[in-house]
Amino acid sequence: MTTTHWHKSTYSTNGGECVEVAEGRSVLVRDTQNRDLGHLAYPSAEWAGLLAVLKP
Secondary structure, rough: OOOOOOEEEOOOOOOOOOOEEEOOOEEEOOOEHHHHOOEEEHHHHHHHHHHHHHOO
């Protein structure tokens, strides 16, 4: 069994609007305050492309 290592995104705000990310073959994203609702999965290359576009 593989353990998923979640960390708070550096792009999250301190006002409670936080997401957690787990990186690996896929990048998993979930709402910190609603972890039981599951997560979204993105291919690593797609996630890297999104971050490249979002960074100023």
